[in-house]
Amino acid sequence: MNDATKALEQKDQQIARLSEQVTALQQQLDWFKRQLFGRKSERQVPDNSQQGSLFDSLPQAPQDHSEPPSPDTSPTRRSSRKKRQSSDVNDTGLRFDESVPQRIIEIPAPELSGPDAEHYEVISHEDTCRLAQEGGYVVLIYRRQVVRHKQHQTLTTAAAPSNVLEGCYADVSYLAGLMVDKAVYHLPLYRQHQRLLDSGVTVSRSTLINWIQKGIELLRPIYRAQWQHILDSGVLAMDEVPIKAGVKKGAGKTPGKMKQSYFWPIYGDQDEMAFTWSPGRGMVHAVEQLKGFSGTLLTDGYTAYTRAVQKLNAEELLIEHANCWAHCRRAFEKALQYEPDGAQQALDQIAKLYGIEKHLREKELDSDESLNYRQQYSE
Structure with a gap:
């Protein structure tokens, strides 16, 4: 009898474990289905039909008790759209701001060069704007004068302008563009090298790599100063992002490979961000980067x-x-399918916190006022 009881208990335990496993696998399957076919947005639209506004208790703006306008007065309607500048749009619909280089091409009227030219006069002009892309590379030729002293017959040559890299035949504008294209627009050096060749410029790829390395060394003091300023923040936000990084070639003809590594962006409270890199995502790198920081880490x-x-x-x-509220909220959002009542209640409370932050951004309160407001309305 005891053996039969133990066997039943073992079966019950096995059934419970299998049931938990099925539930976990079903949740994973539902998640994958949602990623492929479902709605990926986590935005919740609250139903406020039966509840008051979060800010009902706030002081209201004074009402205007002035007399309504007379019937013959037409109130001016204020447009919600930003007023366009005269240079924002033209007859072809092209939009551009003042930072875009412009080149004016004068087109004379044919009537002014015809037999009846004396019967015409220019009264105005009309512009037609077209977006153009001109050659990206220009060779700057500094033609330095060589002078000879008439009496002593000595020769003197005008000095060439100093360059950011001594002995480098790349202008500072090209070095800046090289690094921006690689770091900001993710254009690999081998593509930039191919673009140079297609434009008739012969520069080895190893030279481009050398220029990048020297440019990094020039920027390193700026990076260090910004990094230290970020660590002086009272609040830091930190994350790790996977990225593929190249590995040097091995011995002989063994080619290099792309390997998983991580960028660690760190964001300070003065709207500054810096990145560090590490081959892994363990705590050792986080400890090294946070040394010297005291405050709140998000x-x-x-x-x-x-x-x-x-x-x-x-x-x-x-x-x-x-911890980040967005990540915390995501767990409740995923739980809606299994615990809809409790999960929705948590999402509604988090939505109120989001509403408070939105209100603070709109009012542009300083840090002390924002803190007092959060302490009053976030509990």
Whole structure:
């Protein structure tokens, strides 16, 4: 009898484990289906038909008790759209601002060169704007004068303008464009090299790499100063982003390979951001980057940040770890299918917090006023 009871208990436990496994697999399957076919937006549209506004208790703007306009007065309707500048749009619909280079091409009227030219006069002009792309590379030829002293017959040559890299035959404008194209617009050097060849300019790819490396060294003091200024912030936001990075070629003819690595963007409270790189996403790199920081660290729920903060606080650094509401909200949003009532209640509360932040942005309150407002309305 005891053996039969134990067998039944084991079966019940096995059924419970299998049931939990089926539930977990079903949740994963639902998630994958949603990623492929469903709505990916996490935006919730609250139903406010039966509840008051979050800001009903706020002081209202004074009402205007002035007399209505007379019937013969037409009130001016204020447009919600931004007023366009005269240079924003033309007859062809092209929009551009003052930062775009412009070249005016004069087109004379044929009547002014005809037999009856004396019967015409220019009274105005009309512009037709077309977007053009001219050659991207220009060779600057500094033609330096060589002078000879008439009496002593000595020769003197005018000095060439100084360059940002000594002995480099690339202008500073090209060096800046080379780095911006690679870092901002993700244009690899081999494509930039091909574009140079197609334009008739012969520069080896190793030379481009050398210019990039020297340009990085020139920018390093600026990066270090910005990094230190970010660490002086009271609040930091930190994350890790996967990226493929090239590995150097091995011995002999072994080609290099792309390997998974990570960028670590860090955002300060003065609207500054800096990136660091590491081959992995362990807490060691986070600890190294956060040394010297004291304040609030805002991250997602990745446990490496929790361990990093614990280690740094053990070294007497005062860091308060805060989690991101967007990541927290995502878990409740995924739970809507299984616990709709409880999950929706949590989403509604988070939506109120979002509404408070939106209100603060619109009012443009300073940090102290924002803190007082949050303490009053976020509880």
